[in-house]
Amino acid sequence: MCAQKYWGIPRSEIPWFPKINTDKCTGCLTCVNFCQNGVYTVEENPNPDRSSLRRWDKLKKRPRVENPFNCVVGCSACAQLCPVGAIEFPERKEIVKTIRELMVKYQAK
Ligand code: SF4
Ligand code: SF4
Structure with missing residues (x-):
């Protein structure tokens, strides 16, 4: 649990x-x-599948999102650096709406 x-x-x-x-x-x-x-973190793939048509299945080392809530809210720098556009984030307007709703919820407490 993240505090x-x-x-x-x-x-x-x-x-x-x-x-x-x-x-x-x-x-x-x-x-x-x-x-x-x-x-x-880097995930070691215990069973790289060389016969697979998916590159991901063949990789020996792969990225894994280990601590999602360590991510800085609003940062998307890694997505911009990914050379193949493989990193996805929620829509910004959706996250702003969610945060506004949560602020109301927590300010009301
Ligand atoms: S957006 Fe990417 S680079 Fe920025 S804090 Fe989150 S995981 Fe790290
Ligand atoms: S930068 Fe993109 S392509 Fe490279 S490991 Fe991360 S997600 Fe995969």
Whole structure:
């Protein structure tokens, strides 16, 4: 459980963190090496499947989102650096709406 807060809201209630599209990821690990917040880790693939048509299945090392709530709300730097556009975030207007609703909820307490 993450004890961090963002504008009085428990960070764990804000769904802002990267998701990796495994159909696109090439395993370059740029995201892992770039983020200084420990969001990502390197996953060792125990059974690389060389016969698979998906590159992801063949990778020996792959990125994994290990600590999603360490992600800085509003940051999407890793997504911009990913050479194949494999990192996805929620729509900004949706997250702003969610945060506004949560602020009302937590200010009311
Ligand atoms: S930067 Fe993109 S392609 Fe490279 S490992 Fe991360 S998600 Fe995969
Ligand atoms: S958006 Fe920023 S803080 Fe979040 S995982 Fe990417 S580089 Fe790290």
